Amino acid sequence: MFERVCTTDDVWVGELIAFDVASRKIILINVEDKFHAYDAQCPHQDQSLCEGSLEGTVLTCPAHQWQFDVTTGLGVNPTGCKLKAYALKIEADEIYVDAEQTPEKPKQHEPSHEHHQ
């Protein structure tokens, strides 16, 4: 279920803010004027990313300096890990996050139509 977290004016470009959504801690990031919502638990040892530092598109975990590309959630250093992303929508400048839904909901048993050439 989508929950309203804040307005688009509350999170400036290059900013990271932590919110509680459905009793989960999430981080909301505005990078290059696009918003992303991720679980605040680092995939390394579950430390909080709420105090992580954001430089450009790279978020660094304060615990052991793992780094993630916040446009994709993928690990930059090391690679092979991923932040857990949540679905996010913006309606009339209000940001809503669904902490039970990932951004691209996997479709069930549907043949792939993704290879257009």
Ligand code: FES
């Ligand atoms: S818990 Fe984040 S890098 Fe170790």
